[in-house]
Amino acid sequence: MSTHTTHSTPTTHVLIVGAGFAGGMAAVRLAGHSRGRVAVTVVNPRPTFVNRLRLHQLAAGQQVPAPSIRRMLGPDVTFVEGYVTSLDPDGGRATVHGPDGVRQLLFDRAVLATGSTTEPVPVPGGEHTHGVADLAAAERLRHAVASLPAGADVAVVGGGFTGLETVGELAATRPDVKTRLVTSGEVGGWFNPRAAAHVRTSLEGLGVESVGGARVRAVEPGLLLLDDGAEVPSDLTVWCGGFAAPPLARESGLAVDPDGAARTDAALQSVSHPQIMAVGDAGHTVAPHGGRYSMSCQLAFPSGAHAADVLSAEARGTADGGPAPLDLGFQGRCVSIGSHAAVLQLTDRDDVAGDRALTGRTAVALKKFQVRGVVAAIGIARRAPGAIRWPGSGRAPSPVQAPVAG
Ligand SMILES: Cc1cc2nc3c(=O)[nH]c(=O)nc-3n(C[C@H](O)[C@H](O)[C@H](O)COP(=O)(O)OP(=O)(O)OC[C@H]3O[C@@H](n4cnc5c(N)ncnc54)[C@H](O)[C@@H]3O)c2cc1C
Known part of the structure; x- marks a missing residue:
């Protein structure tokens, strides 16, 4: 040292x-x-x-x-x-x-x-998918999206925040392609019921078809195979399963x-x-x-x-x-669905969605402010090094343990 x-x-x-x-x-x-x-x-x-x-x-x-x-x-x-x-x-x-x-x-x-960055895609054929979690992946996806012909099928896999924002943005930018969201859970299931309904109607308004309740088990040329036996057409697949x-x-x-x-x-x-x-x-x-x-x-x-x-x-x-x-402690999550819809979902300090959520123009403006701010x-x-402050967890913080290995 x-x-x-x-x-x-x-x-x-x-x-x-x-x-x-x-x-x-x-x-x-x-x-x-x-x-x-x-x-x-x-x-x-x-x-x-x-x-x-x-x-x-x-x-x-x-x-x-x-x-x-x-x-x-x-x-x-x-x-x-x-x-x-x-x-x-x-x-x-x-x-x-x-x-x-x-x-x-x-x-x-x-x-x-x-x-x-994007997690390694855990299914056969995963190497043919795109990601959005890091700059290189997002730039590759940008080129792929730009060269998609009208009428092509696009699938976004993963119904978390990144999947919702990605499918909304792609659908808003390319209304000439068919965009689907494939998620193992319920679409918008993390949000409170009113906010979840807003997420779903915003996606529908952009023409996004939601395929909920099934997992992708393989990616094949032009196709996703789901574990319930269904097939989803996809010329371009964006994997938003998680970060690693x-x-x-x-x-x-x-x-x-x-x-x-x-x-x-x-x-x-x-x-x-x-x-x-x-x-x-x-x-x-x-x-x-x-x-x-x-x-x-x-x-x-x-x-x-x-x-x-x-x-x-x-x-x-x-x-x-x-x-x-x-x-x-956490306070809330702001998610955009395209550039004209957003939800500010307030959470408890453990990041669990609560009863209060904002939608409409205020949420859209707040989201724009967040991503730029x-x-x-x-x-x-x-x-001003001390300017950044944050809420506490509301509980006694965990004690610092001695290291377990040298
Ligand atoms: C599309 C998308 C939308 C998102 N939206 C939201 C949102 O609305 N709200 C929210 O809170 N979070 C959002 N997130 C998540 C958020 O971006 C991350 O949680 C946040 O960026 C983490 O910050 P970080 O500083 O830990 O890492 P990063 O912002 O990823 O920065 C890490 C830096 O380390 C560099 N690096 C990596 N390895 C090395 C190395 N070996 N040597 C040198 N440098 C290295 C990288 O190049 C990068 O510059 C979103 C993420 C994505 C992908």
């Missing part, structure tokens, strides 16, 4: 892998709060920010802004363009492949903020869950290598309800900010009693 000295101030070197919502927030808040005691370096494969909340819109052919990450992070954070291909947690060393070749970066503490973590955590020897996310304690430190923290979609932190926090911006921003607070307290020597646990949050935190 390397502890460096600048004048009389010891400097901890913190490496943040990934400049998405969580990594960006961690970087600017840490640089702002640590008053020169921490040198913050961020590595990201490209110099422009990917707003994943809009990838389904990009896939449908819309122009989506891609702001400069360097400008977003500001002068107090060192930005390195590249992909971290290996991380040695015990040696405090990362290998980065970038446009200028391969380089090594040393760190005292690292924050894994590598996000998530990129391989870095697993390949670095960190304790991971079956989806490859780094298992952390309540303070967001790896349970196997506490010198590594994991935030946003990259971390599997047990929430007060006993399950994993839902992958979302509601997790990404607070977890990034919390990691910054843990690291700056450590650097300033104010972390009496060990690192603080994250205390986070999330990018501004990192710039706001750079100028």
